[in-house]
Amino acid sequence: MSTLSAIIFSIVFIISIGFFAWSCFRRYRLVARGKSENRFDAVGKRLLNMLVYGFGQRKVLGRRYGINHMILFWCFIILLIANAGFILSGLFPDILAFSKLPSPVYKTLVYIFDILSGLVLVAIIIAIVRRIFFPPYSGARNMEGFAILIMVFLLMSTYFGLHAIEISQHIEKAEEAMPISNSVASLFMKDISQENLATYANLFWWLHALILLGFLNYLPYSKHMHIISAIPNCFFKRLDNLNSLRPEHINKDKNFGVGQVYEFTWKDLFDSYSCTECGRCTSVCPPHLVGKTLDPQRIVLSIKTNLLKNGYLHRNDMRNEIPLIGNNGKASISPESIWECTTCGACVEVCPVCIEQYPKIIDMRRHLVLMKGSFGTEIKTAFRNMSNHGNPWGKPWWSRSEWLNKAKLNRLGSCSQAEIVLWVGCVDSFDDRNNQVVISLARILQAAGLNFAILGNEEWCCGDPARRLGEEYLFQLLAARNIETLKKHGVREIVTACPHCYNTIKNEYPQFGGDFQVTHHTELLARLMAEGKIRVSNRLEEDVVYQDPCYLGRYNGIYESPRNLLRAMYTRPLEMESSRNNSLCCGGGGGHMWLAEHGKDKINRLRVRDAGATNATMIATACPYCLTMLEDGISDEGELAARIRVMDIAELIERTL
Amino acid sequence: MKIIVCVKQVPDSSVPIDFDLMNNVIREESIVYVINEADESALQEALRIKSATGAEITVISAGPRRVEETLRYCLSLGADNAVYLKDEDIIRSDAYATGRILASLIGRYEYQLILCGTQSSDSSSAQVGPTIAEFLNIPQITYAIDIKVDETKESATVTRLIDRGDQMVIECPLPAVISVQRNIHDLPYPTLPMRIMAREAFIQTYDLQSLGLSNHDVGVQGSQIMHEKLFTPRPKTKGAIIPDNSLSVTERINLLLSSETSSRGDADLLEGDPEIVADKIVDYLAEEGYLMG
Numbered sequence: 020m021s022t023l024s025a026i027i028f029s030i031v032f033i034i035s036i037g038f039f040a041w042s043c044f045r046r047y048r049l050v051a052r053g054k055s056e057n058r059f060d061a062v063g064k065r066l067l068n069m070l071v072y073g074f075g076q077r078k079v080l081g082r083r084y085g086i087n088h089m090i091l092f093w094c095f096i097i098l099l100i101a102n103a104g105f106i107l108s109g110l111f112p113d114i115l116a117f118s119k120l121p122s123p124v125y126k127t128l129v130y131i132f133d134i135l136s137g138l139v140l141v142a143i144i145i146a147i148v149r150r151i152f153f154p155p156y157s158g159a160r161n162m163e164g165f166a167i168l169i170m171v172f173l174l175m176s177t178y179f180g181l182h183a184i185e186i187s188q189h190i191e192k193a194e195e196a197m198p199i200s201n202s203v204a205s206l207f208m209k210d211i212s213q214e215n216l217a218t219y220a221n222l223f224w225w226l227h228a229l230i231l232l233g234f235l236n237y238l239p240y241s242k243h244m245h246i247i248s249a250i251p252n253c254f255f256k257r258l259d260n261l262n263s264l265r266p267e268h269i270n271k272d273k274n275f276g277v278g279q280v281y282e283f284t285w286k287d288l289f290d291s292y293s294c295t296e297c298g299r300c301t302s303v304c305p306p307h308l309v310g311k312t313l314d315p316q317r318i319v320l321s322i323k324t325n326l327l328k329n330g331y332l333h334r335n336d337m338r339n340e341i342p343l344i345g346n347n348g349k350a351s352i353s354p355e356s357i358w359e360c361t362t363c364g365a366c367v368e369v370c371p372v373c374i375e376q377y378p379k380i381i382d383m384r385r386h387l388v389l390m391k392g393s394f395g396t397e398i399k400t401a402f403r404n405m406s407n408h409g410n411p412w413g414k415p416w417w418s419r420s421e422w423l424n425k426a427k428l429n430r431l432g433s434c435s436q437a438e439i440v441l442w443v444g445c446v447d448s449f450d451d452r453n454n455q456v457v458i459s460l461a462r463i464l465q466a467a468g469l470n471f472a473i474l475g476n477e478e479w480c481c482g483d484p485a486r487r488l489g490e491e492y493l494f495q496l497l498a499a500r501n502i503e504t505l506k507k508h509g510v511r512e513i514v515t516a517c518p519h520c521y522n523t524i525k526n527e528y529p530q531f532g533g534d535f536q537v538t539h540h541t542e543l544l545a546r547l548m549a550e551g552k553i554r555v556s557n558r559l560e561e562d563v564v565y566q567d568p569c570y571l572g573r574y575n576g577i578y579e580s581p582r583n584l585l586r587a588m589y590t591r592p593l594e595m596e597s598s599r600n601n602s603l604c605c606g607g608g609g610g611h612m613w614l615a616e617h618g619k620d621k622i623n624r625l626r627v628r629d630a631g632a633t634n635a636t637m638i639a640t641a642c643p644y645c646l647t648m649l650e651d652g653i654s655d656e657g658e659l660a661a662r663i664r665v666m667d668i669a670e671l672i673e674r675t676l
Numbered sequence: 677m678k679i680i681v682c683v684k685q686v687p688d689s690s691v692p693i694d695f696d697l698m699n700n701v702i703r704e705e706s707i708v709y710v711i712n713e714a715d716e717s718a719l720q721e722a723l724r725i726k727s728a729t730g731a732e733i734t735v736i737s738a739g740p741r742r743v744e745e746t747l748r749y750c751l752s753l754g755a756d757n758a759v760y761l762k763d764e765d766i767i768r769s770d771a772y773a774t775g776r777i778l779a780s781l782i783g784r785y786e787y788q789l790i791l792c793g794t795q796s797s798d799s800s801s802a803q804v805g806p807t808i809a810e811f812l813n814i815p816q817i818t819y820a821i822d823i824k825v826d827e828t829k830e831s832a833t834v835t836r837l838i839d840r841g842d843q844m845v846i847e848c849p850l851p852a853v854i855s856v857q858r859n860i861h862d863l864p865y866p867t868l869p870m871r872i873m874a875r876e877a878f879i880q881t882y883d884l885q886s887l888g889l890s891n892h893d894v895g896v897q898g899s900q901i902m903h904e905k906l907f908t909p910r911p912k913t914k915g916a917i918i919p920d921n922s923l924s925v926t927e928r929i930n931l932l933l934s935s936e937t938s939s940r941g942d943a944d945l946l947e948g949d950p951e952i953v954a955d956k957i958v959d960y961l962a963e964e965g966y967l968m969g
Contacts, residue, residue, distance in 0.1 A: 390869070
């Protein structure tokens with residue numbers, strides 16, 4: 020390298036670093052316009068998440084080809100050292116270079132660099148082949164994807180080219196430590212004259228340098244921004260299971276929900292920068308799987324596009340602002356897709372870079388409900404019913420405990436003297452089929468000698484459907500009412516057969532001063548069984564398969580209690596192909612239990628076909644929504660109706676007592 | 677343009693009411709009070725006019741304190757003012773007394789248009805709107821499903837529902853009372869900022885004295901109609917001629933199937949000018965002994 024080259028490179032380098040910094044700053048400023056949110060607490064936990072999900076690539080590895088990405092990721096991190104050395108030697112030729120290091124150290128380094136660069140090249144070729152022949156999602160064959168792969172491919176090719184030339188020029192001190200570069204040299208460089216080699220050396224050096232700087236500057240303008248933002252995004256990950264929604268403070272003169280991109284929090288906006296467009300969230304999204312418009316990846320990307328398009332508008336130009344919600348192309352999100360979400364959480368679960376997709380959808384629902392009042396009549400009716408009668412169906416509130424009449428139970432005591440209060444929930448209270456579940460549960464509890472009570476007609480809807488459908492105000496009214504009732508009766512411990520009530524009371528009521536110890540019936544039953552208070556006569560041969568309710572599994576991590584119960588009752592419980600944290604929603608969450616599902620296929624039908632594929636004759640579940648949705652699904656799937664039934668685990672236990 | 681909308685708070689008729697069978701009374705706490713559906717339609721029609729041409733909407737109601745909730749609901753939907761006559765006894769008034777009281781309340785305000793629901797879901801007389809019009813001595817149109825207001829001509833063009841799904845379009849000078857059919861709009865849902873605003877909004881409250889009325893004008897005393905007894909009607913059965921009991925079941929069924937359908941009784945259809953028809957009705961009621969005093 021001549022001094023002139025060094026000077027030219029210095030100028031190029033400073034300009035490109037400056038441009039990169041400016042690009043990042045512009046992007047940063049847009050994110051900083053988002054609403055505030057504290058994601059800097061519990062630094063220890065956050066660092067751990069960053070290690071596990073960011074550096075450990077835990078969720079990337081969960082899928083095929085994940086290992087390919089892992090190799091690229093780690094090789095890249097290590098090769099950053101090589102590239103730093105490369106740049107330093109370009110800026111300060113012959114002064115700063117790895118070759119100045121003691122020979123053994125230098126040799127080790129170049130050996131590692133050489134091998135890793137080879138690995139990267141192989142991984143990149145695999146990635147290109149995959150993208151062409153086995154695209155992971157429908158839009159995978161896009162220019163952007165190939166552009167970055169080709170850039171990395173060229174970066175590695177020039178790396179080997181440069182080193183092979185240096186070996187051929189006999190100026191490389193450690194050629195024996197560079198097996199791949201050495202082979203390249205002996206394969207391609209043998210017949211080239213020393214003079215030409217010098218020219219090529221220069222050419223390859225500049226090519227490598229320019230591709231490297233070009234790559235750097237391309238990042239902020241592409242989906243590969245995730246190379247910069249994904250690791251911090253894992254640091255900023257929500258620390259709970261994302262099982263509670265952010266409360267709105269009900270004040271005057273306030274905008275509720277998100278109707279404009281800046282009404283998102285900075286983390287929501289940062290999420291959109293981190294999207295790698297891998298398509299995982301979309302591939303597991305239940306409405307998407309049955310052909311609806313919802314596409315969680317598109318939602319995240321629309322937020323990004325909207326932010327970038329509106330963010331740089333001049334203040335006087337605001338009338339050209341593209342609305343966030345509407346049908347205005349890529350930069351806006353259609354209201355239909357917003358209403359289709361079942362809040363099953365599969366998107367969040369599968370996202371390799373810890374993006375929180377569905378809470379954004381709820382934020383936008385809040386805007387449509389609280390600020391616009393524009394949403395379907397079905398939903399309005401459900402809200403009115405919850406508000407007037409304390410349940411989404413609009414059954415008279417004073418008939419809530421009528422199921423007791425058919426239960427033939429011993430007299431229940433008062434809540435204040437009971438060990439535990441059984442929270443019945445709207446579905447188990449009012450739905451004929453689900454009445455059977457709470458009756459079974461109550462009988463088991465009495466048989467186990469547990470002193471429990473119910474709130475009777477004083478219990479109102481926990482508010483889950485209202486909150487998930489965006490009616491935060493109604494939710495807060497219902498929550499306040501129930502918390503007051505529970506406190507009035509001195510209730511401390513609650514058991515419920517509904518994962519939605521469970522999640523709401525356990526994880527969301529504390530936001531409003533309601534701290535109760537909440538147990539799901541499968542947990543309580545598993546405990547009673549372990550204590551020997553419930554005894555199952557003999558294990559059945561029947562083929563049973565368990566449906567993980569989203570709000571029990573993904574939301575609250577309860578996978579084992581229901582399975583333990585099933586293992587105690589059945590010789591061989593089966594598993595569906597997607598189960599536990601990858602379980603598929605029944606289609607009833609997010610308020611959809613009370614909304615008609617349109618379209619050719621339905622989520623519940625899809626799920627019962629999954630169950631049918633196991634050849635099970637019984638679907639066991641632990642959620643009234645799942646029970647209703649799957650039973651409906653089975654009756655829609657004519658062929659399955661004859662051979663599969665759905666029952667709650669409590670009903671199954673009662674049968675074997 | 678100033679629009680007055682009369683609203684009534686009624687028990688939610690979408691759910692049954694709980695009876696205390698031991699004491700033979702309605703369990704008051706089982707009743708959920710809501711806005712009368714047709715009145716909600718009237719308010720929505722007023723809001724539609726407001727958004728099209730601009731208008732100031734005043735909702736009025738009468739009844740016990742709980743009526744305030746319904747008025748606040750109307751404010752949250754976009755009504756500008758709320759006025760109510762606070763009186764416990766008014767719920768026992770008939771359409772005549774109610775119409776008269778509302779008319780004297782409305783008389784204190786400026787208006788070009790008075791809207792109300794066609795009928796309430798609880799007493800269903802469909803008479804309050806017409807009564808108000810009579811006391812204010814202005815035109816009335818009932819069973820409206822669409823209203824177009826022309827402010828320069830000071831008139832309204834109203835589409836009303838008549839028999840067998842037919843529609844009639846009438847133009848009428850303003851001010852007028854128009855009673856609106858229920859369910860002509862989608863269910864409304866107030867936005868949260870409006871609900872917060874309505875929670876604290878001022879509601880102009882009157883009592884009987886301030887309207888120059890007394891206890892004799894409301895409730896049973898102020899009413900023209902007397903209730904003899906209150907009961908749950910049996911479902912209407914179609915009148916069928918029961919064939920001779922001595923015949924066998926099969927023969928009786930065959931007889932029923934073969935018999936010609938009879939006409940729906942011998943009703944007289946009164947036709948002609950409304951004033952003349954009204955006179956004829958009064959004559960008939962007097963003849964049959966329905967009128968007292």
